[in-house]
Amino acid sequence: MRRLIPGLAFLLLLLTGVTLTGHTLQSEVEAHYENKVIVLLYHDVQEPEAAGFPQPSTVSTVQFDAHLKALKDHGYQIIGMEDYVRFALQGKPVPANAVVLTFDDGYESFYTRAYPILQKHGVPASNFMIGALSDTYHPDAEPHLTWDQMRELVRAGYGIYSHTYDSHRMLHTAPGGQPQPALTHPAYLTQRNRTESAEEYRRRIRSDLTFMNERLRAELGNHSRLLAFPYGAYNEETLQAAEEAGIGLLFTIKEGINTAADRLVYRINAGEPYMTADALIATISKYH
Secondary structure, three states: OOOOOHHHHHHHHHHHOEOOOOOEOHHHOOOOOOOOEEEEEEOEEEOOOOOOOOOOOEEEHHHHHHHHHHHHHOOOEEOOHHHHHHHHHHOOOOOOOEEEEEEEEOEOHHHHHHHHHHHHHOOOOEEEEOHHHHHOOOOOOOOEOOHHHHHHHHHOOOEEEEOOOOOOOEEOOOOOOOOEEOOOOOOEEHHHOEEOOHHHHHHHHHHHHHHHHHHHHHHHOOOOOEEEOHHHOOOHHHHHHHHHOOOOEEEOOOOOOEOOOOOEEOOEEOOOOOOOHHHHHHHHHOOO
């Protein structure tokens, strides 16, 4: 059999779209969508042998690693949050098949377990953290990110944003009533034996969002003002308070694909024990 000279062999590889390692060249990857961004949502990452695993809103380290590999193998391009912000607020371009990785709640597992896997694959991610849970030690709560850990993450190119300061909780709106999300309902004031007035409620949530912006600026420096709604809950008052706090993009738990016109950001929930790598790709494919 006649041997190909090196230059001709490389040209043949280019024409067939296959690299020396057998992977399809990036230029040959199918554009599933353009000028749009899919945002994935995770919460907690645990070791598969951890006590009590699996739990809702949790993936294993093995599972998360498989997710990132599958995204790459299927031609998805993971971009950083600030790239997405420039796309949504400034009209800057993003690559075809753009995906953003987000985590909610600020669990320490983002630093101890997700971060090494993200580094292994060379991709960025962001975490929407709850200020009060990092400012105050809660011995009965799952460990949350420390400010030192967050500073290291930010230096490495990862994003830290607001999941409110202290509104990721349920509160009573009336004696004996069903608890409701703190960001979307007036609180019952036990000591005053009444429910917050409309103005008191608006002032409380506006103060929370504004104070969280200030905590992030003071600890981590300048950054885009973004908010992920606790429990995905929001109303007109919440939207108004976010606007007054200078928050540019609001992250929901509604599933979909995002254009540059979307200020209420759709997110696909990828962070469940049942979400295999194949299931993740199939779920994303619905929104091409």
